Amino acid sequence: MKTKVLKPEEHYIKDEPYYQPIGEEIRVFDAAYKQQLPVLLKGPTGCGKTRFMEHMAWRLKRPLITVSCHDDLTASDLVGRFLITSGETIWVDGPLASAVRHGAICYLDEIVEARKDTTVVIHPLADDRRILPMEKVGELLEATPEFCLAISYNPGYQSVMKDLKQSTRQRFVALEFDYPGAELETEIIIKETGIDADTARQLVKFAHMTRDLKGSGLDEGASTRLLVHAAKLMHEDIDPVVACQTAIAQAITDDHDMLVAMNELSSSLF
Amino acid sequence: MMREPLGKDEIIEFMDECLEVEFSFVKNEIPAEQITKLPRQQQDFILNLIKRVADTNIELAYQLACGSAHALNEMGKHMVEEWAMTAADHYDRKGLFPAMSIIRDLDNFIHTAHERAHGSLLEDEIGVLLPFLHGLSGRKLKLEASDTTFTDTETIFVPPVIAVFSDSKENFRLYKATVAHHWAQIQFGTFRTDLSQLPEDQLIKFCSLETVRLDACIRNELPGLHRQMQSLQNKFEQQETSGQYEEIINTLSSSNASVKTTLDLLDKVTYEKCPGSYIYQGTIDPVAVAATMSKRIEREKAFFRVALSDLAKDLTRAEENDESPEKSPPRFGIRKKDDAEHTLSNGMVQLEIDGGLVAPPQHIKELMSSIIVDFGDIPPEYLVAAGPGEYDLTVFDSSLNPNDVWKGTYHEEGAQIYNEWNYKRQHYHKDWCVLREIEVQPVYDSFVEDTLEKYSKLLKSLRNTFEYMRGEDKLLKKQPHGDDIDIDALVEAYADVKSGMEMTNQLFTKMHKEERNVAVIFMVDMSGSTKGWINRAERESLILLAEVLEVLQDRYAIYGFSGMTRKRCELFKIKAFDDEYDAEVKARISNIEPQDYTRMGVFIRHVIRHFSEVEASTKLLITLSDGKPDDYDTYRGEYGVEDTRQALFEARRDGIHSFCITIDEEARDYLPHMYGAANYTVIDNVASLPIKVSEIYRRLTT
Numbered sequence: 001m002k003t004k005v006l007k008p009e010e011h012y013i014k015d016e017p018y019y020q021p022i023g024e025e026i027r028v029f030d031a032a033y034k035q036q037l038p039v040l041l042k043g044p045t046g047c048g049k050t051r052f053m054e055h056m057a058w059r060l061k062r063p064l065i066t067v068s069c070h071d072d073l074t075a076s077d078l079v080g081r082f083l084i085t086s087g088e089t090i091w092v093d094g095p096l097a098s099a100v101r102h103g104a105i106c107y108l109d110e111i112v113e114a115r116k117d118t119t120v121v122i123h124p125l126a127d128d129r130r131i132l133p134m135e136k137v138g139e140l141l142e143a144t145p146e147f148c149l150a151i152s153y154n155p156g157y158q159s160v161m162k163d164l165k166q167s168t169r170q171r172f173v174a175l176e177f178d179y180p181g182a183e184l185e186t187e188i189i190i191k192e193t194g195i196d197a198d199t200a201r202q203l204v205k206f207a208h209m210t211r212d213l214k215g216s217g218l219d220e221g222a223s224t225r226l227l228v229h230a231a232k233l234m235h236e237d238i239d240p241v242v243a244c245q246t247a248i249a250q251a252i253t254d255d256h257d258m259l260v261a262m263n264e265l266s267s268s269l270f
Numbered sequence: 271m272m273r274e275p276l277g278k279d280e281i282i283e284f285m286d287e288c289l290e291v292e293f294s295f296v297k298n299e300i301p302a303e304q305i306t307k308l309p310r311q312q313q314d315f316i317l318n319l320i321k322r323v324a325d326t327n328i329e330l331a332y333q334l335a336c337g338s339a340h341a342l343n344e345m346g347k348h349m350v351e352e353w354a355m356t357a358a359d360h361y362d363r364k365g366l367f368p369a370m371s372i373i374r375d376l377d378n379f380i381h382t383a384h385e386r387a388h389g390s391l392l393e394d395e396i397g398v399l400l401p402f403l404h405g406l407s408g409r410k411l412k413l414e415a416s417d418t419t420f421t422d423t424e425t426i427f428v429p430p431v432i433a434v435f436s437d438s439k440e441n442f443r444l445y446k447a448t449v450a451h452h453w454a455q456i457q458f459g460t461f462r463t464d465l466s467q468l469p470e471d472q473l474i475k476f477c478s479l480e481t482v483r484l485d486a487c488i489r490n491e492l493p494g495l496h497r498q499m500q501s502l503q504n505k506f507e508q509q510e511t512s513g514q515y516e517e518i519i520n521t522l523s524s525s526n527a528s529v530k531t532t533l534d535l536l537d538k539v540t541y542e543k544c545p546g547s548y549i550y551q552g553t554i555d556p557v558a559v560a561a562t563m564s565k566r567i568e569r570e571k572a573f574f575r576v577a578l579s580d581l582a583k584d585l586t587r588a589e590e591n592d593e594s595p596e597k598s599p600p601r602f603g604i605r606k607k608d609d610a611e612h613t614l615s616n617g618m619v620q621l622e623i624d625g626g627l628v629a630p631p632q633h634i635k636e637l638m639s640s641i642i643v644d645f646g647d648i649p650p651e652y653l654v655a656a657g658p659g660e661y662d663l664t665v666f667d668s669s670l671n672p673n674d675v676w677k678g679t680y681h682e683e684g685a686q687i688y689n690e691w692n693y694k695r696q697h698y699h700k701d702w703c704v705l706r707e708i709e710v711q712p713v714y715d716s717f718v719e720d721t722l723e724k725y726s727k728l729l730k731s732l733r734n735t736f737e738y739m740r741g742e743d744k745l746l747k748k749q750p751h752g753d754d755i756d757i758d759a760l761v762e763a764y765a766d767v768k769s770g771m772e773m774t775n776q777l778f779t780k781m782h783k784e785e786r787n788v789a790v791i792f793m794v795d796m797s798g799s800t801k802g803w804i805n806r807a808e809r810e811s812l813i814l815l816a817e818v819l820e821v822l823q824d825r826y827a828i829y830g831f832s833g834m835t836r837k838r839c840e841l842f843k844i845k846a847f848d849d850e851y852d853a854e855v856k857a858r859i860s861n862i863e864p865q866d867y868t869r870m871g872v873f874i875r876h877v878i879r880h881f882s883e884v885e886a887s888t889k890l891l892i893t894l895s896d897g898k899p900d901d902y903d904t905y906r907g908e909y910g911v912e913d914t915r916q917a918l919f920e921a922r923r924d925g926i927h928s929f930c931i932t933i934d935e936e937a938r939d940y941l942p943h944m945y946g947a948a949n950y951t952v953i954d955n956v957a958s959l960p961i962k963v964s965e966i967y968r969r970l971t972t
Contacts, residue, residue, distance in 0.1 A: 074781065076753040084777055087764075089755060136754070205491075209405035216410070217401045241494070257397030264398065264446060265405045268495030 008065045008095060009102035012057075019048065019055035020188050025175050029056050032173045033148050038126040040169060041152040043177030046223025049152045052177070053107045062146055063104040065095050069114035075121045078108075079134055091137055100125070100132050103146030111151040112164050119168050125149055126171040179224055182208070188224060193231035199240065202269045203227050206244055209265050210252065217258050222248045240270035275310045278302050284317055288324045289332055296328070301335035308339060315347055319354050325694035326358045327366060333373040341376055345383070353379055355697050362699050382431075389433030390441035403449055406492075408457045409640045413449065419552030421452040422562040423461055423644075434506065434549070447499045447550040450492070454484040455554075459646055461563065463529050465556040472536055473554060478544045479522060479532045481551045486523035499550060506549045515545050567644060571652055572661040574637045578602055579655035581630060585623065602628075602653040619648065688875045690836065693912035703872035705839040710830065712857030721813045725960065729817060732964050736818045739972055744782045752778030788824040788971055789847065789886035791877050794862065795895040796830040796842060801864040803956050804896050804933060810960040811894065812844075812859050816851050818964050824971070825884060828855075831873040832865035834902050839872045840865070847884055870899035870910065874917035874928075881926050889926045890970065894963070897934045915944045929970060931963060 032039050041049045057064035080094040099106035124131050130143040153164055182204050189200040211221030230247035234240055244266035249259050281302040289296050305313055316338045324331035334354055341350050361369035372379060392415050403411055416427035428448055432441045460480055468476060489496040518539060582600040603622045621628050641648055690702040748759045756779045767773045794808055812828060819826050830842035845855045881889050899910035918928050930941055930950040941950040953962050
């Protein structure tokens with residue numbers, strides 16, 4: 001067995017990632033890409049934002065460079081920095097610069113997690129200038145038409161401290177994502193995991209139960225991703241109640257009473 | 271080393287003092303006689319307990335003393351303590367007579383204790399049962415303890431203890447089954463018909479038949495739960511399902527059975543042929559149901575139609591800007607998805623207007639699901655948006671204005687209730703203090719301007735000092751990773767290499783951003799004793815503080831506290847965490863007026879709740895005070911100090927740092943005990959309070 005080593009800009013997605021559109025998002029993204037407009041994906045965790053990006057990268061046949069933002073992410077983490085090797089300083093492109101250079105799709109996941117001063121470096125890239133200034137090397141990178149910038153954020157759980165600035169958000173075409181409707185979600189689970197329709201339907205019911213608890217004890221309901229996890233476990237012959245407990249309940253809360261309640265709910269369903 | 275048991279005389283002497291025998295004239299010889307026979311350890315335990323209870327009531331303590339030896343014989347120390355404290359608790363809430371009956375009826379207490387030991391208690395299980403119930407979808411129902419089991423369609427009433435089975439897990443399952451069954455009554459339309467006309471015997475039959483129908487519904491929707499309910503029923507009593515019952519059960523279990531099916535069967539099935547009662551079925555109270563439903567239906571109709579009218583306004587505004595003034599109110603439609611008959615999930619019915627679907631906001635969705643639960647559908651008259659002024663929603667607003675509470679007869683409705691620590695009893699008084707949050711009325715006068723003027727120079731220097739504290743960027747040198755190369759470090763490293771040393775990897779500079787993450791609540795003493803100078807100094811301090819906190823951008827809230835007796839504790843909101851420091855907040859600060867007394871503990875406990883709603887790495891509670899905790903009733907001296915201390919312990923447990931700034935010169939005698947040696951400051955000169963407070967805050971948070 002050999003692990004493949006790829007440079008980010010060589011990361012083309014070869015096989016079609018399964019994605020079931022909820023609305024017009026594929027057409028809108030296509031149009032935005034043609035018109036060189038950056039895209040903002042909004043939606044709760046695990047509803048398919050990242051999968052959508054993979055799907056679009058496959059469709060558009062461009063490499064996808066994903067950066068998961070965190071609160072220590074600095075501008076040079078995105079743009080690039082000097083490193084010292086064998087007595088020399090050399091410039092190394094960050095993921096954003098390398099995406100611009102290679103005409104890739106750069107996807108900044110959970111952008112609000114990054115520090116506020118970091119988000120402003122994408123401003124010149126996200127308007128009609130489409131340039132990335134690299135102050136340290138004194139260069140301007142001009143994006144080719146193939147380059148595309150996409151960012152995502154979850155309006156649900158961000159704190160007031162981490163709101164997306166108007167000056168940032170008003171540069172993007174915004175696509176809203178939510179959990180798919182019951183039938184569609186059932187279909188997605190079946191396609192992704194191969195479990196039978198009845199179990200999938202009960203699993204979606206369980207997801208709706210947890211989503212009803214949002215705000216009264218839970219911060220978030222079960223995401224589609226978690227349902228897929230649980231279904232995968234069930235596919236390996238794990239008892240449904242155990243699968244719900246380990247893949248869903250334990251993943252969304254640590255509160256003991258809540259865990260017991262969710263266990264009771266899942267054992268009611270299966 | 272074993273200690274000698276106390277002699278009878280010693281015991282009598284101790285008890286005479288505890289029970290104030292000169293006034294109470296109780297005969298201590300009889301209980302002392304019994305206690306003498308106990309080993310020393312048990313004697314100490316009993317005497318201590320008598321002393322603790324004597325603080326509550328002497329007669330109660332005397333009765334306890336008489337029964338204590340027997341009680342120790344019957345149960346462990348832990349249970350005896352529980353017994354005494356339950357009695358004291360009953361004394362607090364219900365008076366002497368019920369408390370005495372607890373002490374006298376030891377056998378009953380032991381029986382209940384056993385029941386509680388292997389039974390399942392609602393107060394223990396509600397944390398699980400409530401989310402379970404809410405997860406079942408539909409209306410957000412409440413759970414309450416009651417002697418009879420029924421639902422009024424908004425609350426499910428279940429017994430406080432279930433001890434039917436010997437295993438507590440089984441008892442919990444029975445709770446679950448009971449809750450699920452009553453949820454099913456609401457969800458699957460048991461109350462979509464008027465049951466109040468049914469005579470008593472018919473109602474019993476109805477209850478039993480309806481349970482069969484609901485069980486079938488549960489089997490379809492929640493097969494796992496249905497299995498558990500069946501096994502529970504079988505453990506309790508095997509239900510006959512064959513022979514003569516089969517037909518009834520088949521009729522009621524068919525997928526198109528509704529409450530009408532059950533009603534139709536009523537006359538056909540004789541009492542004897544009824545399938546019998548189920549362990550989880552409880553009763554049906556048609557009167558309670560009708561009362562709750564009629565109120566809710568009226569309220570929800572109004573709210574729904576007004577919400578639709580708001581929604582329609584938003585929609586038309588989005589589409590076109592010209593509003594033709596006189597139009598008939600817009601009419602919405604509903605579109606049902608397939609398979610909408612028996613389904614748990616909401617959102618199967620969608621709202622549409624002019625043929626297009628609309629996505630209603632969350633509160634409308636909740637209203638819709640509640641209305642569907644009542645009618646099985648949304649009645650057409652609901653779908654007409656309310657015309658302007660058609661409803662006055664305030665008539666449905668049941669929340670009471672806190673300011674009106676004292677105008678009429680007093681009641682505790684709508685207030686928040688807190689425990690209070692009694693150090694003599696070494697136990698909490700349960701649900702003891704009644705607290706209300708009241709907004710300070712803003713008074714727009716020149717106080718704020720005057721203060722800013724008066725301290726303008728000080729404020730300037732304060733602002734400068736606080737500017738420094740703000741999360742500043744710091745350039746860290748010699749880092750292993752970073753944004754830029756640290757030239758100094760690089761030169762040094764080359765020199766090291768030349769001289770034969772190993773080259774370090776710490777060659778980068780890194781920007782480090784210090785982010786303050788502080789949430790602070792200021793509690794200001796508004797007791798009567800602050801009248802005059804002190805009050806003015808407090809207000810001035812708050813203005814200066816708020817000014818500098820705005821520079822720092824720390825999150826802060828300001829509350830004033832005062833009250834009279836445990837039934838009237840009032841927390842005055844001046845600024846909540848989310849409020850802006852605006853003209854209104856300033857005007858509220860200027861209207862902080864001295865009120866009554868200071869019952870500290872309850873306010874600290876309330877503030878802990880406020881803190882639990884904010885996320886911050888540092889939580890700070892700063893109290894500005896002028897003296898000891900003190901209230902009109904028993905809340906003075908040691909009692910008040912100990913309760914406050916206990917409340918501060920609770921705060922610490924929740925990660926809240928407490929600090930007290932006081933002008934009471936005697937504070938050194940009691941504050942170290944309450945706050946800890948380093949967590950207070952005494953300010954000798956009232957006039958210097960405004961200057962000192964900001965300074966203290968700076969010191970505390972750096």
